[in-house]
Amino acid sequence: MKMIRSLLKMCSRRVYQVNPLDQRLVISSTIINETLELLCSYRDKLGAHEGVVYWAGLFVPGCTVVVCVIAPEAITTAGSFTIGPQANARAISAAVRHGWRIVAQVHSHPSSKVDHSIGDDQEAFLPYPGYLSIVVPDYAMIPASSVAKWGFHAYCASGFQRLSSSSLQQQLLVIPDGPTNIDLREVTTR
């Protein structure tokens, strides 16, 4: 794991031309579950709010690898969210500290609609080719297995473009949960 992390860190220092429509998105089930938990945590005593998180990760040739979910300070309501410049700066700096970059913003919608609103297009934070904006339906109160039904919008030269379900099926690679080390040595006592 350590070796893979160092390799990814090394690759991330190089600049790759990222075509978001060809790029595979690699993410673990753990990150998907933590994304849902954090999105659901934006609420007040009256009920659920739209939630927002960033995915931090790395670009390697042909792949975007998501390694961490960052929950920024945000002003949220039942139908909107706003992240101020300082909160965004703190999110970037939290990612950069580990050699990562912000590869996607993920936010929830109150209904089953996962298309971008006009506001989502206009207010996306610093989009660049390869950046993803992902919309999770029903205030994220849904199972992780629904990930293929979320709205994945990739930023291209012409703006955000929603990935079709067949593209997403080819591009999304979810790594199942499992231990991060397995020691098969027999324990011997002297």
Ligand SMILES: [Zn+2]
């Ligand atoms: Zn939205």
